[in-house]
Amino acid sequence: MFDHHCTACDKRQLIFPSQVTSLVNTDHGIVVSFECWCGAEQTMLTGRTADHREPVAA
Structure with a gap:
């Protein structure tokens, strides 16, 4: 879990692992x-x- 400031809704939200769609090194x-x-x-x-x-x- 991490927090992120969304550029679309302009809110700071907690992001959970179920919301992650990809990880790229x-x-x-x-x-x-x-x-x-x-x-x-x-x-x-x-x-x-x-x-x-x-x-x-x-």
């Missing part, structure tokens, strides 16, 4: 794709090699 970090409670598809870059923890386009 890249040279820049881990791209996590998930569906917000509002139904919007979102992505987030995370991991040790991530420069920041902002949403990214997948």
Whole structure:
């Protein structure tokens, strides 16, 4: 579980594992794709090699 600020509904929401649709390892970090409670598809870059923890386009 993690929190995320949705770019569609402009709310900070808790995201549960059941909402995660994919995890992709890249040279820049881990791209996590998930569906917000509002139904919007979102992505987030995370991991040790991530420069920041902002949403990214997948």
